Amino acid sequence: MQCRAMQNQRAGRRSAKAAALQGVARMHIGGRVFASPVFGGRKAARAASVASRATSVKVNATATIEKPAGPTATASSGGAGTRVMIIGGDGYCGWATALHLSARGYEVCIVDNLCRRQFDLTLGLDTLTPIATIHDRVRKWAEVSGKYISLQIGDICDWEFLSQAFTSFQPDHVVHFGEQRSAPYSMIDRQKAVFTQTNNVVGTLNVLFAIKELKPDCHLVKLGTMGEYGTPNIDIEEGYLTVTHNGRTDTLPYPKQGNSFYHLSKIHDSTNMLFTCKAWKVAATDLNQGVVYGVRTEETMADPLLINRYDYDGIFGTALNRFVVQAAVGHPLTVYGKGGQTRGFLDIRDTVRCIQIAVDNPAARGEMRVYNQFTEQFSVNQLAEIVGREGRKLGLDVVVQNVPNPRVEAEEHYYNAKHTKLVELGLQPHLLADSMIDSLLEFAVQYRDRVRMELIKPAVDWRKTGVKVNTMGAAVAK
Numbered sequence: 001m002q003c004r005a006m007q008n009q010r011a012g013r014r015s016a017k018a019a020a021l022q023g024v025a026r027m028h029i030g031g032r033v034f035a036s037p038v039f040g041g042r043k044a045a046r047a048a049s050v051a052s053r054a055t056s057v058k059v060n061a062t063a064t065i066e067k068p069a070g071p072t073a074t075a076s077s078g079g080a081g082t083r084v085m086i087i088g089g090d091g092y093c094g095w096a097t098a099l100h101l102s103a104r105g106y107e108v109c110i111v112d113n114l115c116r117r118q119f120d121l122t123l124g125l126d127t128l129t130p131i132a133t134i135h136d137r138v139r140k141w142a143e144v145s146g147k148y149i150s151l152q153i154g155d156i157c158d159w160e161f162l163s164q165a166f167t168s169f170q171p172d173h174v175v176h177f178g179e180q181r182s183a184p185y186s187m188i189d190r191q192k193a194v195f196t197q198t199n200n201v202v203g204t205l206n207v208l209f210a211i212k213e214l215k216p217d218c219h220l221v222k223l224g225t226m227g228e229y230g231t232p233n234i235d236i237e238e239g240y241l242t243v244t245h246n247g248r249t250d251t252l253p254y255p256k257q258g259n260s261f262y263h264l265s266k267i268h269d270s271t272n273m274l275f276t277c278k279a280w281k282v283a284a285t286d287l288n289q290g291v292v293y294g295v296r297t298e299e300t301m302a303d304p305l306l307i308n309r310y311d312y313d314g315i316f317g318t319a320l321n322r323f324v325v326q327a328a329v330g331h332p333l334t335v336y337g338k339g340g341q342t343r344g345f346l347d348i349r350d351t352v353r354c355i356q357i358a359v360d361n362p363a364a365r366g367e368m369r370v371y372n373q374f375t376e377q378f379s380v381n382q383l384a385e386i387v388g389r390e391g392r393k394l395g396l397d398v399v400v401q402n403v404p405n406p407r408v409e410a411e412e413h414y415y416n417a418k419h420t421k422l423v424e425l426g427l428q429p430h431l432l433a434d435s436m437i438d439s440l441l442e443f444a445v446q447y448r449d450r451v452r453m454e455l456i457k458p459a460v461d462w463r464k465t466g467v468k469v470n471t472m473g474a475a476v477a478k
């Protein structure tokens with residue numbers, strides 16, 4: 001759909017934006033100056049300001065890397081030499097985290113079975129951004145930064161593979177993103193529900209066994225989800241709840257109520273982790289992350305080959321990222337049901353900082369820490385309103401549409417979730433208001449020619465999950 005107001009305004013702003021969108025920004029990485037066509041003018045200005053605050057860290061004889069003097073850089077100076085295995089390091093959060101830690105001197109090993117790419121191939125989906133193969137990504141990163149990321153391609157559900165990866169890399173920390181992470185995917189049919197739960201639970205179980213048997217002092221940083229808590233009618237605490245019952249008091253794991261087979265798989269992971277912390281003295285941090293939005297991080301924008309994936313489809317796309325793309329292409333914003341569903345949200349730039357904070361502040365042996373990893377909470381209606389308002393500033397014709405909710409979930413509910421622990425450890429959040437101004441929408445507009453409109457519709461109905469294998473055919477334009 002064309003948007004005339006947008007075209008007019010764009011024409012007016014063309015000269016001002018020419019430098020931003022057509023020109024190139026220069027970034028100093030690895031002692032070299034790189035020209036990046038994907039940086040905007042504002043980004044370039046910010047890069048320059050970051051560079052001016054940067055300290056230069058000697059990497060090797062041929063390269064230096066600019067180390068930003070931001071909060072995560074100061075959270076610990078212990079990056080150098082710390083060995084971090086990132087399971088799921090080819091995915092949306094994992095790739096950004098791998099580069100963030102590598103840039104700060106951590107020794108990074110990516111472990112990935114590339115299943116996220118396989119889901120796209122199977123279902124006919126695609127990311128908004130053109131992403132390079134994982135091999136090209138790590139090659140380019142080495143060229144850009146002078147940093148080497150090792151790569152182990154394989155499935156952590158395969159003990160033979162995982163144990164060899166562990167033995168050869170000897171991680172100090174394992175950051176585990178390597179799960180099937182889409183609630184809609186887990187609700188497509190029986191096969192995908194079973195895959196989600198076996199893949200996620202068995203994979204995590206193998207990681208726990210690998211720590212016990214092969215590297216007992218390795219700290220596990222595991223991505224959980226805020227969705228483990230559901231939407232209770234009381235405040236949500238960070239992991240544990242102190243309860244007085246019949247005159248006796250105890251601090252217990254906060255009650256869990258998942259709303260999809262995916263969310264339920266995470267609950268089981270948490271239970272297995274808590275048990276192994278007690279039984280085997282595993283050190284674990286469970287990060288109950290909210291809905292992530294955005295795509296830019298300093299490192300993934302350093303070269304077009306490093307760009308992160310951006311999902312907007314009805315299966316892997318999440319609320320805010322979908323709304324932004326919908327606004328960019330003139331599709332009505334798909335608010336499911338009444339839109340009172342409230343969740344915790346965070347910018348991907350904060351995801352990578354939170355992981356570094358968790359790594360820098362490890363749990364003790366036998367301890368299972370739980371942090372709620374989000375920075376702000378919004379209802380779906382509030383998100384739609386914000387995207388509409390910001391979109392109109394760019395001349396986009398944004399319409400909000402309440403569509404029948406394909407999910408079974410509360411559409412009007414109390415929600416007040418604590419999220420102070422990561423802030424106490426040094427997180428300085430990027431807030432949504434700034435991110436929108438920071439051109440999330442402009443980014444989507446830049447790539448909108450790649451949007452396939454038929455992928456936008458809600459694709460999976462919770463009430464219709466059946467035993468018959470559903471190949472979706474979702475990606476075929478009708």
Ligand SMILES: O=c1ccn([C@@H]2O[C@H](COP(=O)(O)OP(=O)(O)O[C@H]3O[C@H](CS(=O)(=O)O)[C@@H](O)[C@H](O)[C@H]3O)[C@@H](O)[C@H]2O)c(=O)[nH]1
Pocket residue numbers: 181182183184224225226227228289290291292316317318319320322334335336337339341343344380407409
């Ligand atoms: O077009 C859309 C898409 C979503 N929603 C609504 O937005 C809310 C969040 O849905 P989502 O698709 O953004 O996120 P969700 O399915 O919950 O899962 C995502 O966010 C989770 C964090 S949380 O939501 O559990 O806190 C992560 O664990 C998952 O990996 C990630 O895919 C839901 O109420 C959903 O009904 C809409 O109204 N319209």
